[in-house]
Amino acid sequence: MGGLHKVNAAGEGFTLTSLPARTSEGNASGVDLTLSVTNAANPGSYSFTWTVTDPSGGSASTTKPVLSTAAAWTVAAKYPSDFGASLNLVGSYDVIIAENLPSLNSSIATGQFTVGLTDYTSYQRTSTVHVEASGYLPADNVTINIVYGATSVSGYPSSKNADPTGAVQFSWQTAVDSALGNYTVSLAGTNTVAKNPADIQQVIVYPTNITLTPLRTGSIVVQRTETVDFWFNATYPNGAFVNTGSAPLRLMEPDGVTIHTVNAIYDLSSGTYHAAYPTSLTHAQGTWTATVASASFTDVFGNSGPSTVQQTSFSIQRATLAVSLLSSSGTYAQGSVIPLYTKVTVPGNYNFTQGAVSAVFISSGRTIVGPISLVYDQSLGKWTGSYKVNRVDPTGTWVVTIIASDNYGNIGQGTASLNVDTQGTQTSADLGWVVWLLVLVIVGLGCGILILRRRGVIHREVKLDVQAIKQKANEVKGDDFLQSIQTQLKRRAERIAAEKEKRD
């Protein structure tokens, strides 16, 4: 810790540094009190006296001569060994350095260091608080207490005998659910004369950080309607697994804008956190990103994590629909009806109910009839339709192809064959080809015109004049009323921060 920097009349500059700036009682290494001198006389004789005043008001001094051979140099004194003192009291130690030679100056540099009982003054939950105190009679029975509010924490008060040097050391392991806030650590000997000030110090316990293992997916590629599973493990800094709380997973569509959320919760059977996201037939195709935002995972005690974003990606592809034609095989005579019962299921193994399902009958490579639209029968859970065999239809083996599709590009097909026993001509089938070709051309032209008309409607009709918007906004930002609002909001933010600080 840097002390006060002074310059004396002769032009030398003095700076005192105390290292470490904080330590615990009985620290064998002590504290280095280093005086840095600049613009020193060269050659020249110097002499300085360090005086340290401990928290009880008692003081100790040490003097060090220096033969200057350079313009800048340092000279150090170690507390307590160079002072014949001890480091047995909790509190603030004041340091003052006086110059004896070449001139007399009672204070050329001042500084301070602090002595406590613990290795740090604040801890995250699950951390170990190491306590070290000294200055007790050898083997004296020392009472140790750790208090939160008005209540001692579990296991305290307890006692321990001082070692032959009068030192007492112990550790307190904080838990994942330790109460948050200030704790008071105190020690008192049985036969040792009461210390002044007493061995009392406060420490603060904060929530701890939870670490997540990388986010894993069950499948890197899924078809629409399949469920995407996500897993991760969560651990506390002490290595213990977290099994409470949850984390929201943000699933971003390939457009980079649309977000879905699913919650990951602890799965007892696998001992991991698990989230399942069922996709639908309308979900966007492409690469999705799954993210656990930093600090979004929280356990039931208020500990949170991860410190950095966890992210993985997966791909959603269009669904290949499973189409199976039921009960159409058989032999059909002229005038009989061919029933079409079709079960269409999605990869997620439930019925496909919205979209278009149609059948095309083909014989010897030529279309007999179709597409015939099928309708979904809710009560049967099947798509149904029929075709009445016409006298002009050809006799022989027919292949019926069922195609299921929807507006989102999901598609599937199935085929079956059946025997038709009638006489027929090829003419009507040829005509059918021509008619369907014409229909397709007309529909294609219509779609083309529609697409051309729809392209760029927003950009054609709405002008986004960014510069004009920002200029207008800047005018408003300069208005008194907005300044007044921002002042009120700023005061509010400061008040909230002050209240929070007071609470902490």
Next chain:
Amino acid sequence: MTRSIAVHSYKGGTGKTTITANVAVALALKGRRVGVMDMDLEGPGLHVFFDLDPSQLRFTVNDVLAGVAPPEAACVRMSEKMNLNGGEIYYTPASVKVSEIMRTLKEGFELDTFENAIRRLQEKFGLHYLLIDTHPGIQHDTLLALGICDHQVVISRVDQQDIFGTGVLVEISSTMDKPVHLILNMIPPRIRESEVLKFARTLGAHFTVDMAGWLPFSEEVIGSLSKAILTLKMPRNPMSQRFRGLAEAIESFA
């Protein structure tokens, strides 16, 4: 922890109140406890969706802002009336009496009073979300309310005037250090989704705003004449699905 969300727009008639009511119901149907506050003090409208006559109530948000009544006294629990399946809606209406509207507009309100009201409702009812329907435009009291909320959702139509004003509004809102989210509403059917998203990305590139979603123009919504909450009355309607999508987006707000 409660998230307070101000639903705002530059111009009137953007569907702000319709979205507020439907998203509140969508969140409640997911089991969330949702507060809904009508801060459109000049032109309150949420009560029509919730089928309540504020003039029959003892207190409204106007009384809360005037320091006459505690916030919970002006709050109406809607869950049983709406059959929300485990979720809750706590609705704080605004007064429809001209004298009270004029009084509130004349006297304004204290920032602390409004903030305390929000905090008290959150604590009293353990709310997951508090949706605040604001008065459109750039006004002193409305901007104060925006500054208090955790998130700002700005509704805009895709027309020249609205987009310009929304841009200005987003610029000003972003000075309050609160996340600003955009919903484009009443997109005409001739505009493709990819074009809407492209436009949203263009906005996002120039202004500090996240796209929370978009809604097409809907005959059903217009036809309901603000008397019915589609998400509740017609859950299978595609627009209800859209509102549920917005609710999901709100749940993902960081």
